[in-house]
Amino acid sequence: MARLNLDQVSKSFGTAEILKAVSLSIEDGEFVVLVGPSGCGKSTLLRLIAGLDPMTSGTLQIGDRVVNDLAPAERKIAMVFQSYALYPHRNVRDNMTFGLKFSGMKKDEIDRRVAEATRMLQLGELLERKPRDLSGGQRQRVAIGRAIVREPDVFLFDEPLSNLDAALRVSTRVEIARLHAMLRATMIYVTHDQTEAMTLADRIVVMNKGRIEQVGAPLDLYFTPANLFVAGFIGSPGMNLFSAHLTQAAETLTATTGFGYALPVKGATLASAASVTIGIRPEHVLFGETPYQAFSARVDLVERLGEISYLYCATVNGTPLIAEWRGRHTPSVGDTVKLSADPGTIHMFGADGTRVPDAVR
Amino acid sequence: MPELTQSALSSKSGFGRLALLVFFLGPAVVIYAAFSVYPLIATMALASFTTDQAGAYHFAGIDNFILLLTDKDWRGPFWNALGNNVLFFIIHMLVQNPIGIAIAGLLSLPALKFRATYRTLIFMPTMLSVVIIGFAWNLILSPLWGVSEGFLKFFGLGSLFQPWLGLEGSALITIGLISVWQFVGIPLMLIYAALLNIPEELVDAARIDGLSHLRIFFHVKLPLIMPTIGLVSILTFVGNFNAFDLVYAIKGALAGPNFSTDLLGTFFYRTFFGNQLQLGSPTMGATVATAMFLIILMGVCVYLFLVQRRLERHSF
Numbered sequence: 244m245a246r247l248n249l250d251q252v253s254k255s256f257g258t259a260e261i262l263k264a265v266s267l268s269i270e271d272g273e274f275v276v277l278v279g280p281s282g283c284g285k286s287t288l289l290r291l292i293a294g295l296d297p298m299t300s301g302t303l304q305i306g307d308r309v310v311n312d313l314a315p316a317e318r319k320i321a322m323v324f325q326s327y328a329l330y331p332h333r334n335v336r337d338n339m340t341f342g343l344k345f346s347g348m349k350k351d352e353i354d355r356r357v358a359e360a361t362r363m364l365q366l367g368e369l370l371e372r373k374p375r376d377l378s379g380g381q382r383q384r385v386a387i388g389r390a391i392v393r394e395p396d397v398f399l400f401d402e403p404l405s406n407l408d409a410a411l412r413v414s415t416r417v418e419i420a421r422l423h424a425m426l427r428a429t430m431i432y433v434t435h436d437q438t439e440a441m442t443l444a445d446r447i448v449v450m451n452k453g454r455i456e457q458v459g460a461p462l463d464l465y466f467t468p469a470n471l472f473v474a475g476f477i478g479s480p481g482m483n484l485f486s487a488h489l490t491q492a493a494e495t496l497t498a499t500t501g502f503g504y505a506l507p508v509k510g511a512t513l514a515s516a517a518s519v520t521i522g523i524r525p526e527h528v529l530f531g532e533t534p535y536q537a538f539s540a541r542v543d544l545v546e547r548l549g550e551i552s553y554l555y556c557a558t559v560n561g562t563p564l565i566a567e568w569r570g571r572h573t574p575s576v577g578d579t580v581k582l583s584a585d586p587g588t589i590h591m592f593g594a595d596g597t598r599v600p601d602a603v604r
Numbered sequence: 605m606p607e608l609t610q611s612a613l614s615s616k617s618g619f620g621r622l623a624l625l626v627f628f629l630g631p632a633v634v635i636y637a638a639f640s641v642y643p644l645i646a647t648m649a650l651a652s653f654t655t656d657q658a659g660a661y662h663f664a665g666i667d668n669f670i671l672l673l674t675d676k677d678w679r680g681p682f683w684n685a686l687g688n689n690v691l692f693f694i695i696h697m698l699v700q701n702p703i704g705i706a707i708a709g710l711l712s713l714p715a716l717k718f719r720a721t722y723r724t725l726i727f728m729p730t731m732l733s734v735v736i737i738g739f740a741w742n743l744i745l746s747p748l749w750g751v752s753e754g755f756l757k758f759f760g761l762g763s764l765f766q767p768w769l770g771l772e773g774s775a776l777i778t779i780g781l782i783s784v785w786q787f788v789g790i791p792l793m794l795i796y797a798a799l800l801n802i803p804e805e806l807v808d809a810a811r812i813d814g815l816s817h818l819r820i821f822f823h824v825k826l827p828l829i830m831p832t833i834g835l836v837s838i839l840t841f842v843g844n845f846n847a848f849d850l851v852y853a854i855k856g857a858l859a860g861p862n863f864s865t866d867l868l869g870t871f872f873y874r875t876f877f878g879n880q881l882q883l884g885s886p887t888m889g890a891t892v893a894t895a896m897f898l899i900i901l902m903g904v905c906v907y908l909f910l911v912q913r914r915l916e917r918h919s920f
Contacts, residue, residue, distance in 0.1 A: 295808050316814030328809035331918035332827045341823075342813025375919065389809075 245306035245319070245396035245429060246271050247292070252301030254287055261287045263453040264301070269431065274423050276432045278440040279450035279476070285433045286401055288450070292431060293322050293399050305396060316342070318397075321390035325402040327382040329374040329389075336370045339389045353392075360388040363425070364418075380411040387422070400432040404439060416442060437477055441465075449473050471596040474522050480553060482522045482590070483564040491515035498591070498603075502558035504538040506589065508602050519599070522590035525553065528566035529583045537583035540564065542574050556580065644897070650890035661887075668891040682892070684863055685871035686899070688776055692867060693844040695780035696787075701836055703784070704791030709821050711792075712799040723796070727789035734786070738853025741782045745769050769854065772864040779865050783850050787843070791836040798832035799825060831915045838907045845900050848873060868896050 247269040254262040262284045269275050277285040290296045292303065294315035303310055310318045329338050336357060343353045361367055364384045374382055383403060390398055400419070404412045420443055423430055434440055440447050441461045449456045449464065449472070456476075457469040468474035474482045487498040489508065498519055499505045506521065513519070529535070540556035543563075552568045566582060574580050591602035654664040672678045707726060711719055729737065744750050747767040756765050768778040802825055810820045848869025851859050857879045859866035874882055876889025 290808075293808075293812060295811060314814070315812045320812070322809070322812050324805045324809060326803060326805050328803065328805040330806065330810075330824060332916065341810075342815070345819060345823075346814050389813075393813075 246304075247397055247429060247431070248302075248304040249288075249292075250302040250304070252288070252291060252303060253299045254284070254291060254296070255299045261453055262291070262298075265453075265455055267448060267455065267458065269429060272427045272429055274430045274432065274443055274445045275448060276434060276440040276444035276446075277448045277450060278434055278437060279456075281435060283450040284453040285435075285450050289322075289399050289401055289431060289433045292397070293320055294318050316346070319395050320397045320399055321393040321395040322399040322401065323383070323386045323390050323403045325405050327374070327379075327386045327406070329382055329385055331374050334371050334373050335366060335377070335385050335388075338374065338385055339392050341389075343392060356392040356394065360391040363391065363422070364388050379407050380415060383407065383415060384418075387419070391422075391426070396429060398426075398428055398430040400430065400434075402434055403432075404434070404436070412439075419443065437479065441477075447477075449476060451476075467598065467600075468522075468590065469598050471520060471522075471592050474590060474592065474598075478524055480525050480565045482524050483528075483566075485521045485523075485562060485564075486518060487521050488518045489513055489515050500538075500558075500562070502538060502560045502562055504536065504558075506536055506586070506603055508591070513593070513599060513602065518594050519602075520592040520596075521603075522592065523564075523584045524588065525565040525567040527584050527588035528564075529585065530566070530568070531581055533583045533585075535583040535585060537581050539579050539581050540566075542576055542578045542580060545573050545576060547573065554580070556582075647890045647897075648894050650887055651894045653887050655885070655887055664887075668888060669895070672888070672891055672895065678888075681863065681866065681871055682895075685866045685868045688865065689845055689847075689867045691776060692780050692783075692847065693841060695777060696784060696840050696844055697837065699781065700784040700788050701791050701833070701840065704788050704836070705795050705826075705833070707788070708792050708795040708799055709825070711796050713817075723792075726792055729786045730789040732786070734849040735853050737782065737786055738850060742769065742854055745778065770861060772861050775855070775861060776865045779851060779854060782854070783847070786850070790839070794832055794836055795829060798829040802828055828918050831912075831917050834907070834911055834915050838904060841903050841907070842900055845896065845903070868892070868899075872896060 249265055249267045251264045251266055252262060253260070253264050265284075265288060277288060279285050287296070291298045294310065294313060294317075298311065305318055305320070315322075330341060333341060339357050339360060340353050343356070357370075361370065364387060366381075366384060366388055369377060369381060369385065374385070377385065383406075386403070403419070404415055407415060416439055419432075423443075432439075432443060444461055446458060447461055447464055448458050451472050457464060457473045459467075459469075464473055464477045468477060468482075471484065475484065485500045485502075485504065487500045487504075487506075490497050490499060496508045496513060496515065497505050498508050498521060500521065504521075508519075538558060540558045542554050542556050544555040545568075546553040546555070550569070552573045554566045554568055554574065556564050556566060558564065564582075566580075568574070586603040589603045591599045593599050651668055652663060652665055653661045654668065655661055672682055707722075710716065711723060716722075744752050745768055747753065747765075747770070753762065753765045756762050766774065768774045806824065807820055810824050815823065845868060847867050851865050851867055851870050852873070855865050857870055857874050859870045872889060872892040873879075875892050876884055876886060878884030
């Protein structure tokens with residue numbers, strides 16, 4: 244169990260800067276998920292923490308040790324890979340004990356650890372089998388078992404569920420959450436799947452282009468995204484974003500979109516004539532008569548999922564948006580609907596893309 | 605298309621089915637039969653005849669083989685050539701293949717620069733004509749004008765120099781090592797390709813398990829490329845027991861000194877075509893050729909039925 248501290252960590256491959264001065268503190272026992280689009284540097288960051296690649300600059304601390312120059316095995320970490328990376332020529336038991344044997348650990352201790360991992364992951368019947376005789380889910384469990392027997396301070400997961408089918412992904416996700424509750428170890432988990440991120444994480448780290456965009460609890464990211472990138476990345480389908488510009492009339496500042504949606508705005512940081520972005524999540528769009536400012540849109544496509552349906556709409560100037568409809572009797576394609584949103588659910592972002600807090604009245 | 609194939613194969617008309625088989629399989633069968641099966645059978649058939657003084661052929665059954673294995677004039681050279689051939693094979697297995705594996709392991713290290721250059725340089729001798737190789741090494745090792753003596757002297761090792769190609773005790777080993785130098789690129793390439801096939805994540809996992817690069821090589825990579833090493837071994841075996849050209853280029857058909865570099869290939873050549881005081885004999889030549897075929901066949905069978913079945917192939 245240990246804290247983990249990244250200070251100004253950078254990584255370049257030749258002239259390409261993959262990670263740009265990333266700083267992050269992870270508490271003991273915390274489950275942190277690194278999430279971001281492919282190429283954002285999240286896997287690179289995990290490999291740096293594991294010690295598989297050297298960092299270009301910066302400091303990495305695990306517990307109270309600076310581990311920059313330590314080999315992966317000396318960092319007291321364990322890693323679970325997307326492809327499972329089991330040794331194909333060894334059976335399940337040997338896969339788990341492989342590293343321990345080479346470290347010169349006593350046999351009793353190895354047996355104790357294997358027995359414990361076996362019990363925890365229900366690997367009992369699989370111990371003598373070779374990886375090729377296992378299903379994908381079983382292989383991933385063995386890979387997790389191999390991590391557990393190392394009794395590491397920090398567990399690293401690199402997209403561990405990406406190779407599993409949808410049903411197994413859900414059950415293995417639950418299993419990992421259960422494992423975290425049981426072991427109380429520090430875990431760092433990389434994924435591009437925001438459902439995994441939201442469900443597993445104590446804190447989510449959203450990364451983009453080698454930088455950290457925002458760090459926060461899942462619901463904080465959802466309700467108060469720090470910038471446009473996080474706003475668009477967290478939530479599915481993504482937040483509707485409309486560009487607007489501010490006009491001052493008498494005492495009130497108003498944000499007006501190209502299709503005539505006008506929102507009264509407060510906030511000392513905003514000035515007239517500035518351009519802003521208004522964000523409304525599909526699930527926060529309201530239909531029909533409401534006390535709020537409204538605009539009209541035409542329904543282009545209806546996606547029925549059962550409990551909810553998504554209406555793909557276009558405003559009068561053609562700006563696309565998605566609205567969530569609850570219930571059975573959806574508007575039909577071609578209908579014009581009147582849309583609005585509670586100001587409390589509307590997000591506003593300044594010209595530089597950062598959030599303007601409490602901007603909408 | 606699927607409907608077409610289905611209907612063509614399941615059609616009731618036996619003739620249509622036959623026509624289809626002939627169309628697709630015919631050319632391969634004809635070419636294989638004409639250029640592989642027929643020469644093999646003809647050779648074996650020829651081995652069961654003898655010629656008399658007048659040059660007429662008589663059926664002799666397995667007399668030629670008995671002659672080859674028991675006659676005092678035949679059995680000595682035959683066992684000598686076979687023994688030399690076994691030694692030639694052992695040299696390749698002990699020197700060529702381990703060096704090939706080691707260089708492939710070095711080439712697959714991620715930190716290595718100029719990889720393609722090394723690969724090309726090491727593979728270069730394999731592409732050279734064997735006549736050039738034989739000539740070049742004859743010059744290099746020549747005690748009269750070769751560079752090797754001066755080269756050793758430069759390092760203060762001049763006293764070690766011997767005319768290796770001319771000594772009975774060392775000629776075969778020397779030619780074996782020249783052959784190793786020539787062909788090391790082939791196991792290198794095959795094993796390098798197999799090593800590239802091992803996923804990077806597996807090596808990462810082993811590093812996290814605390815294995816050094818050397819241990820990763822011996823405990824993870826090597827077991828996984830065993831099928832390729834098996835393949836390399838059997839290719840080496842077949843190649844060595846068919847070897848002829850390098851000995852012929854360096855030492856001529858007499859495989860001197862005193863037949864100490866004689867392989868089955870050169871022995872066969874002298875038997876079939878004759879040499880100096882020896883008359884050529886097509887029937888005894890065919891006998892030697894058949895014996896060589898049977899030896900290689902036995903080796904390949906041992907590999908296929910005893911070795912290969914124990915090798916596990918791994919998919920990643």
